[in-house]
Amino acid sequence: MQKPRLFHSSTFRLAVLYMALFSTSVLLLLGFIYWSTAGYMVRQTDATIEAEVVGLAERYDRTGLPGLTALISERMAREPGSPILYLLADRNFQPLLGNLDHWPKGNEPKTGWLSFRLEDDRHPAGKGHPARARLFNLEGGFLLLVGRDVNELEKIQQLIASTLVWGLAITVVLALLGGTMISRRFLRRIESINDTCRDIIYGDLSRRIPVRSADDDFDQLAGNLNNMLDQIEALMAGVRQVSDNIAHDLRTPLARLRNRLEALREQVTEEGPRELLDQAAAEADGLLATFKALLRIGQIESGSRRAGFTEIDLAALLQDVTELYEPLADEKGQHIELELAASEPIRGDRDLLFQAFANLLDNAIKYTPENGRIRIELTGTQVSVADNGPGIPEEARDKVFQRFYRLEQCRTTPGNGLGLSLVAAVSNLHNARIRLEDNEPGVRVILNFSEQNG
Amino acid sequence: MRILIIEDDADTADYLAKGLRESGHLVQLAANGKEGLFLALEEDFETMVVDRMLPGLDGLALIRSLRAAGKKTPALILSALGEVDDRVEGLRAGGDDYLVKPFAFAELLARLDALLRRSDSEITAQTALKVGDLEMDLLTRVVRRAGRQIDLQPREFRLLEYLLRHSGQVVTRTMLLENVWDYNFDPQTNVIDVHISRLRSKIDKDFNRPLLHTVRGAGYVIRAEA
Numbered sequence: 001m002q003k004p005r006l007f008h009s010s011t012f013r014l015a016v017l018y019m020a021l022f023s024t025s026v027l028l029l030l031g032f033i034y035w036s037t038a039g040y041m042v043r044q045t046d047a048t049i050e051a052e053v054v055g056l057a058e059r060y061d062r063t064g065l066p067g068l069t070a071l072i073s074e075r076m077a078r079e080p081g082s083p084i085l086y087l088l089a090d091r092n093f094q095p096l097l098g099n100l101d102h103w104p105k106g107n108e109p110k111t112g113w114l115s116f117r118l119e120d121d122r123h124p125a126g127k128g129h130p131a132r133a134r135l136f137n138l139e140g141g142f143l144l145l146v147g148r149d150v151n152e153l154e155k156i157q158q159l160i161a162s163t164l165v166w167g168l169a170i171t172v173v174l175a176l177l178g179g180t181m182i183s184r185r186f187l188r189r190i191e192s193i194n195d196t197c198r199d200i201i202y203g204d205l206s207r208r209i210p211v212r213s214a215d216d217d218f219d220q221l222a223g224n225l226n227n228m229l230d231q232i233e234a235l236m237a238g239v240r241q242v243s244d245n246i247a248h249d250l251r252t253p254l255a256r257l258r259n260r261l262e263a264l265r266e267q268v269t270e271e272g273p274r275e276l277l278d279q280a281a282a283e284a285d286g287l288l289a290t291f292k293a294l295l296r297i298g299q300i301e302s303g304s305r306r307a308g309f310t311e312i313d314l315a316a317l318l319q320d321v322t323e324l325y326e327p328l329a330d331e332k333g334q335h336i337e338l339e340l341a342a343s344e345p346i347r348g349d350r351d352l353l354f355q356a357f358a359n360l361l362d363n364a365i366k367y368t369p370e371n372g373r374i375r376i377e378l379t380g381t382q383v384s385v386a387d388n389g390p391g392i393p394e395e396a397r398d399k400v401f402q403r404f405y406r407l408e409q410c411r412t413t414p415g416n417g418l419g420l421s422l423v424a425a426v427s428n429l430h431n432a433r434i435r436l437e438d439n440e441p442g443v444r445v446i447l448n449f450s451e452q453n454g
Numbered sequence: 455m456r457i458l459i460i461e462d463d464a465d466t467a468d469y470l471a472k473g474l475r476e477s478g479h480l481v482q483l484a485a486n487g488k489e490g491l492f493l494a495l496e497e498d499f500e501t502m503v504v505d506r507m508l509p510g511l512d513g514l515a516l517i518r519s520l521r522a523a524g525k526k527t528p529a530l531i532l533s534a535l536g537e538v539d540d541r542v543e544g545l546r547a548g549g550d551d552y553l554v555k556p557f558a559f560a561e562l563l564a565r566l567d568a569l570l571r572r573s574d575s576e577i578t579a580q581t582a583l584k585v586g587d588l589e590m591d592l593l594t595r596v597v598r599r600a601g602r603q604i605d606l607q608p609r610e611f612r613l614l615e616y617l618l619r620h621s622g623q624v625v626t627r628t629m630l631l632e633n634v635w636d637y638n639f640d641p642q643t644n645v646i647d648v649h650i651s652r653l654r655s656k657i658d659k660d661f662n663r664p665l666l667h668t669v670r671g672a673g674y675v676i677r678a679e680a
Contacts, residue, residue: 252556259558259559262671281671288556308542323609327652351637351639354639358639362645365643366643415642
C-alpha cells in the first residue's frame with residue numbers, strides 16, 4: 001500500500017496554503033496595529049515639536065531676537081532634564097543659544113525635518129541617542145532647531161515591533177497546526193475512500209466506503225461510489241454467471257461425449273475403429289483442457305483469489321517444482337540447475353505460483369533441445385527461469401503472453417498457447433513484474449515480486 | 455456398497471448412477487438438498503456424492519448439518535466452480551474430497567474407492583505396508599522386494615507409500631499430485647508418468663512379476679496379481 005510522501009500530500013499542501021492565507025491576514029492586521037500605535041507616538045512628537053516651533057516663531061515675529069532667546073532660556077531653565085532640544089544658530093551654523101553643543105553634523109538643510117544622533121559629553125560618538133528635529137529659518141538669517149531626544153520613543157517602537165514579530169511567528173505556527181488539523185480531518189475521509197478502493201483493487205469487491213450520517217459532500221461522494229461499486233459487482237456477477245454457464249453448458253456435455261467415446265472404445269474390438277475412437281477421445285481431452293485453462297485464467301484475472309493469499313517460501317516452492325520436473329528433463333538429457341541465493345517470503349497463492357513455475361519449466365523442457373541446460377535462479381524475491389533453446393524473437397516477446405498466441409516454429413509442438421497467458425495472469429495477481437530477456441541463446445523469463453507490498 | 459448421489463442435474467445424476475451401478479455399487483438418487491439430507495440421516499450409506507449447487511439446501515450446508523448430527527458418511531463434493539478457496543471451503547465444511555466438473559468417470563470412481571478405504575484404514579495405525587513380495591517398513595523407512603533392499607528417493611518413497619496404502623485401487627494422476635506432491639495444479643505434460651516409470655524401474659525391473667500397473671484412461675494401481 002503506497003502512502004503519499006509528506007511534501008506531496010494534500011494535507012501538507014492545504015496546511016501550507018491555509019498558513020499562507022492566515023499569516024498574510026495577520027501580517028496586515030499587525031501592520032495596522034503598528035501604524036496606529038508606534039506611528040501615533042511619532043506623529044504626537046512631531047506635532048509637539050511643530051507647535052513649539054510655531055510658538056517660538058511667533059515670539060520672534062513679535063519681539064525679535066531678544067524675546068526669542070529669553071523664551072528659549074526660560075524653557076530650558078524650567079525643565080533641565082527635558083528631552084526637548086533647542087538650538088539657535090546664525091547663518092553659518094554657529095550656535096548662539098541652546099542645549100545642543102553644536103549643529104548636527106552633516107545636517108545643513110535650510111528647512112524641514114531631520115533625524116540625527118546626539119553626540120556630546122553625555123553621549124559619546126556612535127552611542128548617542130537618536131533625535132528628531134524641525135528646522136526653521138527666521139527672518140534675519142537665523143536658524144532655529146527644535147527637536148526631541150527620541151531614545152525612549154524608539155525603545156517603545158522596538159518593543160512594539162518585536163512583540164508584533166513574535167505574534168506573527170506564533171500565528172504562523174498556530175496556522176500550520178490548525179491547517180494540518182483541518183486538512184487532516186478532511187483528508188482522512190479521502191484516505192478512507194482510498195483504502196477501500198485499494199482493498200477492492202486487491203480483489204475484495206464486497207468492501208464499501210463508510211458513509212456518515214452528516215450527508216455532506218463526502219457522504220454524497222461515498223454514496224455515489226458505493227452505488228457504482230454495487231453496479232460493477234452486479235455486472236461482474238453477471239459475467240461470472242455467464243462463464244459458469246459456459247463451464248456447465250459446454251464442458252459438461254463435452255465431458256460426457258468423451259466418456260461415451262471411451263465406453264464405445266471398450267465395446268469395439270477391431271483395431272481400426274479403436275484407433276479412431278482413441279483419437280476422438282484425445283481431441284475431446286484437448287478441448288476440455290483448453291476450456292479449463294481459459295476459465296482458470298479468467299478466474300485468476302478476477303483477482304478474487306487474493307483473499308486466500310498466505311506467506312510463501314519461494315525457495316521451497318522452486319525446489320518442489322524442480323523436483324517434480326527433473327525426471328522429465330533427465331529423459332531429454334537436459335540438466336536443471338537450481339540456484340537459491342537468498343529467499344524472502346512473499347504473499348501469494350501456493351497452488352497458482354506452483355502452476356506458473358511449472359508452466360515455465362514445462363516450456364523450457366519442451367523447447368530446449370536434447371542435452372540443453374535450464375537454470376532457475378532465486379535472489380530475494382526475483383525468480384528467473386532460463387534455457388538455451390531457440391529463444392523468442394524480440395518482436396514477439398509482448399505477444400507471447402496473449403491468449404492462444406504461438407510462435408510459428410512452435411505450431412508443431414503440442415500445446416494450446418495458454419501456458420504463458422496463465423503465467424502472466426498469476427504474475428499480475430501477485431503484483432509481480434514479468435519480463436523476457438535474451439539468454440543468448442534461449443530465453444530468460446524473470447518474475448519480480450519486489451513491488452508486491454510497495 | 456451403497457452410495458448416495460445428491461445431484462439436481464438429471465443428466466449428470468443418471469450418468470453417475472449408471473456408471474456406478476455398472477461398477478457393482480448400489481445407488482440411491484436424491485434431486486435436491488432437503489431430500490438428500492433426509493436420506494443421508496435416515497439410512498446408512500458407505501459414501502455419498504454431493505453436488506455443491508443444489509436447490510433448496512446447498513451442498514456445503516447439507517454436509518455441515520449432517521456432521522452436526524454426528525453422521526460421518528464420507529462425502530465427495532462435486533463442483534462446477536473449481537477455485538482453490540472453494541475447495542478449501544468444501545473440505546472445511548466436512549467434505550472428504552472435492553472434484554471439479556467435468557471429470558472423467560474413472561477419476562470419480564478412484565476417489566470414491568479411496569474414500570471408502572480411508573474410513574477402514576484410518577482406524578488401524580499401520581507400521582508396515584505389503585503387496586505381494588514388496589514390503590515397506592514405515593518406521594525404519596526401508597523397502598524390500600523378495601528380501602532385497604531397494605533404495606528410494608524421499609519423494610519416490612512417498613509415492614510408493616501412497617500407492618501401497620491404496621493397493622488394489624486405481625489412483626489417478628491428480629490424486630497423486632494432490633497427495634504426494636501436495637499441490638493442486640494442472641500439469642501440461644504427464645510429469646507423473648515419468649516419476650511412475652522411475653519408481654517402476656526400481657521396484658519391478660529386475661523381477662518377473664510386475665506390481666505397478668497402468669490403468670488406461672484412469673491412472674495406476676499396485677497389486678500382486680496381474
